Amino acid sequence: MDYNQLAVNLLDAKALVASVGAIGILAIIFAETGLLVGFFFPGDSLLILAGVAASSAASSVLGEGAQLSIALLLIGAPVCAVAGAQLGHYFGAKVGPRMFDKPNSKIFRREYVVKAEEYFEKFGPAKAVVLARFIPIVRTFLNPVAGTLEMPARTFFVWNVVGGVLWTESMLLIGYFTGAQLAPVIDKYLIPAMALIILVSVSPIIVEVLRERKKKKAEAVESGEPVVGGRHRKG
Template sequence: MDYNQLAVNLLDAKSLISSLGAIGLIAIIFAETGLLVGFFFPGDSLLIIAGVAASSAASSVLGEGHRLPIATLLIGAPIAAIAGAQLGHQIGVKVGPKMFDKPESKIFKREYVQKAEEYFNRFGPGKAVVLARFMPIVRTFLNPVAGTLEMPARTFFLWNVVGGVLWTESMLLIGYFFGDALAPVIDKYLIPAVLLIVLLSISPMLVEVLRERRKKKNAGPEAENADADAVQAGGGRHRRG
């Protein structure tokens, strides 16, 4: 393995799959969802290209000898995604308050916890955890934030399993079943396709946000002040699921 080339191509899904194979891909899914430093990995495109690499179009995309076993991916990817998110939740439970209370931190800001709490309260913990899976970067940081907000472990685990399975399996199967169609245009149209999938996935949340904003606008500034007071009164915790 050329480690210098790998270091340069960490953001290139095709290079990662060609270099690391199925086990490496599963490890990356775990890192992206569980290790806070893994937020930059291209999770969505990685899973779709992995699905293509497991299809009959594998050789035309990655070259000969790089076809991945679809059964390994369908079993390993959701397990890694679920385990990674559980680790992120535990990190939030154990060190979240200290991690997010550092005013000098450029990444782990307290405002993330406050915004996440509003997000939990508005959409409910189940929808929040599931939809976050389809949102790059958010799926990395929401897990420790959920732990920091004291989201019950049992509730988080339930929706973590649902979200982890839906995210990994849907992305893999899109690549697998549409591999032949995607192969000729994958370099040009993969990113727009992923963005479209993400947009469709979070469209219910966007509709809800617009609806809430319209309600606040019609209700006037008193409603906005009441919402802000409610979040502050919550003490930065979400104890109920």
């Protein structure tokens, strides 16, 4: 393995799949969801390309010897995604309040907690945890924030499993079943395709936000007072 090339291509999903193999992909999925420093990894495109690498189009897309096991990916990816998120939740529950309250911290900022509280209030803890899986960066930071907000470990685990399985399996199977169709155009259209996937993923949140704003505006007009929501602490 060329480690210099790998270091340069950390944001390049195709280079990562070709360089690190199945075990490396699973490690990256764990890091992106469990370690805050892993927020920059291209999780969605990485999983789709991993699915392509497990399909009959693997050699034409990634070269000879790049074939991956779809069974290993379908079992290992959700396990690593769930385990990573559980670690993030545990970390947030144990040290989150101290870390996020540091005014000079460059990563653990109090504003993340405030935004997450609003996110939890708008969608509820279950929907927040599941939807966050499909949003880059959010899927990394929401887990420790959920722990900081004292979301019970059992409740978090249930919806973490639901979100982790839906995210990893859907991305892998998209790549696996469309690998042959993607092969001729994957270099040219991968980035637009990822942008479309992200847009589709966040569209439910956009709809919910617009609906909530409309509802609050209507309530404010009726009551003559602004609507102020409380904080979510336990789900």
